[in-house]
Amino acid sequence: MMNKKSIEDIQVKSKKVLVRCDFNVPLDKDGNITDENRIVGAMPTIKYLAENGAKVILCSHMGKPKGEPKSEFSLAPVAKRLSEKLGKEVVFAADDNVVGDNAKKAVAAMNDGDIVLLENTRYRAEETKNIETFSKELASLAEIFVNDAFGTAHRAHCSTVGVTEYLPAVCGYLIQKEIEFLGNAVNNPVRPLVAILGGSKVSSKISVIENLLDKVDKLIIGGGMAYTFMAAKGQEVGDSLLEKDYIDYAKEMMEKAGDKLLLPIDTVVAKEFNNDAESKVVAEGGIEAGWQGLDIGPKTIELFSDAVRNAKTVVWNGPMGVFEMPSFAKGTNAIAQVLSEIDATTVIGGGDSVAAVNQAGLGDKMSHISTGGGASLEFLEGKELPGIAALQNK
Numbered sequence: 001m002m003n004k005k006s007i008e009d010i011q012v013k014s015k016k017v018l019v020r021c022d023f024n025v026p027l028d029k030d031g032n033i034t035d036e037n038r039i040v041g042a043m044p045t046i047k048y049l050a051e052n053g054a055k056v057i058l059c060s061h062m063g064k065p066k067g068e069p070k071s072e073f074s075l076a077p078v079a080k081r082l083s084e085k086l087g088k089e090v091v092f093a094a095d096d097n098v099v100g101d102n103a104k105k106a107v108a109a110m111n112d113g114d115i116v117l118l119e120n121t122r123y124r125a126e127e128t129k130n131i132e133t134f135s136k137e138l139a140s141l142a143e144i145f146v147n148d149a150f151g152t153a154h155r156a157h158c159s160t161v162g163v164t165e166y167l168p169a170v171c172g173y174l175i176q177k178e179i180e181f182l183g184n185a186v187n188n189p190v191r192p193l194v195a196i197l198g199g200s201k202v203s204s205k206i207s208v209i210e211n212l213l214d215k216v217d218k219l220i221i222g223g224g225m226a227y228t229f230m231a232a233k234g235q236e237v238g239d240s241l242l243e244k245d246y247i248d249y250a251k252e253m254m255e256k257a258g259d260k261l262l263l264p265i266d267t268v269v270a271k272e273f274n275n276d277a278e279s280k281v282v283a284e285g286g287i288e289a290g291w292q293g294l295d296i297g298p299k300t301i302e303l304f305s306d307a308v309r310n311a312k313t314v315v316w317n318g319p320m321g322v323f324e325m326p327s328f329a330k331g332t333n334a335i336a337q338v339l340s341e342i343d344a345t346t347v348i349g350g351g352d353s354v355a356a357v358n359q360a361g362l363g364d365k366m367s368h369i370s371t372g373g374g375a376s377l378e379f380l381e382g383k384e385l386p387g388i389a390a391l392q393n394k
Contacts, residue, residue, distance in 0.1 A: 003394040004179060005170040007045060007146055013053040014112050018142035019045065019172065020159050022149035022371065023060035023078045031077050038151075039081055041371055045148045045172035046086065046115065053112040057141055058082075058090070059098075059121050059159050060149065067125030069096035079117045090115045098124055099137040107141050121159040128157055135162025148172025151372040153387030154379075164390040171391050174371060179388065181368035182315075182379050185347045189313040191217055196304070196335060198223030199318030199352060202246045207381035208317065213257055218307050220262045222296050222320035222331060229254065229263050235285040238269065239292040262307055266297030268321065268328060275325035295321025296331035305338045314339060317349040317380060323356045332356045340365035349376040 021042040026034045033039070042058075049056045065073040079092035091114070093103035098119050106116045118138075121127045126134035135158040139145070145167040147153070152160055153175065163169070171179070185193070195212045197205055202225040213219060221229060224241035231237050232250035254261060265284045269291040270277040281297045282288075296304070308314055316339065320331035333356070339346045340362040348357050348369045357363050370376035375385060 004176070004388065005392040005394050006176045007048055007170055007172055009394065010144060010168070010170055012049055012144065015054055015144050016057060016107065016110070016142040017049055017054040017144045017146055018057045018059060018138060018163065018167065019049065019146045020149045020152075020163075021046075021058055021060045022151040022174075023058075023075060024062050024151065025078065027072070027077060031072075033077055033081055036081060038371065039078065039085065041174055042148060043085065045146065045174065046082075048173070049146070050086075050088075050113045050115055055107070055110040055112060056115040057107060057118065058115065059118040059138065061122040061127065061152065061159070062120050063122075065120060065122050067122065067127070069119075069123045073120050073122070075117055075120050082115070082117065086115070088115070090117050093118050095119050096123055098134075099141065103141065121157070124158075126158055128155070130156050130158055130162045132162060132165070134158045136166060139163045139166035142167060145169040146172050147387055147391060148174045149387070150175050150178045150370070150375050152375070153372065153385040154375040154383070156386040160387040161390045169391045171388070175388065177368065178370060178372070178376075178379075181345070181347050182349065182370060182376060185313050185315050185345060186212070186215060186380060186382075189215070190345065191313070192311045193313045193315070194218045194220065194308055194311040196220040196222070196308070196314065196316040197318050198225065198320050198332070200224035200241055202228045202243050202250060205318070206249065207383075208377065209253060211380065211382035212315075213253070213260065216260065218262060218311075219257060219260055220304050220307060222264060222300070222304065222335075223318050225318075226264050226296075227293055230285075230287075236287055236289070237293065238287040238289050240269075240287060241292070262303060264296045264300040265303055266299045267293040268295040268297050268330070270294050270328070273322070275327045277327075279327060294325070295328040301331055301334045304335060308335070308338050309342060311342065311344050313345045313347075314342070315347045315349060315380065316353050317377065319352050319356045323352070323359065329356075329359075333360045336360040336362050349380055
């Protein structure tokens, strides 16, 4: 992974610094923020810049306003919450065109250490199409660009990539940490490296499997995607999730992987997709018609746990079962538990696995929890993310 310049590698004092954050937070119907993890995540970069005398101009998208101003997607509540958390006023520039008179006035009035937040970048149709007029307007407000939004680093938008054509661009602490943990875990790991892949579909993880298979010492597959592999072994899977079009692919992967690949050896099956459904544990190959697999069984938990225990680096993406239902969360929780106990770098990559680890109350026991769902998946696929590629190398 390339070594990118960060905010600590440049002089920021008295400079106008445009910072792309990820403030895509959920709001309730009254406009209250219901989960402020992303705001908390942005704090270190904002504080560093403000404390070092930069004029900090924040920007972000929120939701999908589809290129027009929609009040329910305004970042006004974020400005309010940021002000409370930082203990100093964050001036909100309410411009429907994002870089309007309010923004220009607010920036012109800034002293060193002041903070301004621009309106939702996706109020402008140009944003998602990376059209240079809007990139230029954003860049015109500042002298330096900092990208700290890993969640949108896989998108080439005006506020992630376009502005880098006009301003020197470096990363903030969040992206720096993602590059360090996700990048090193996959490309420069302390071995043994074990990857755990779960989630429902093989189809959405094909590139991840292919990229990781060459790099890992062990690849563990659980969750709904395991049933396609079981079918590839010629086993009946009953009413379990199955992607018939990917059975041949699964066969190929198993041949290529040899003993690197671990699949479930027992399964918790249920009569229906329901927490209170009748359920039981069946041995490998024992899923009957009318039953569906919803979690890995106790022997599989043991097998997978043993494989992880001597690892030095573990990357986990995707749950082992339907963890949203307590009856079928045992496998996922057990894996989270083992990861919390071992002496290894543990990287939780995106989406459901993050939710699962937090649900188990073990988030703080992991080395790194990725902030980007789609972005961390593309990272694990070995793709170069445009938002990171556009930053200056050290």
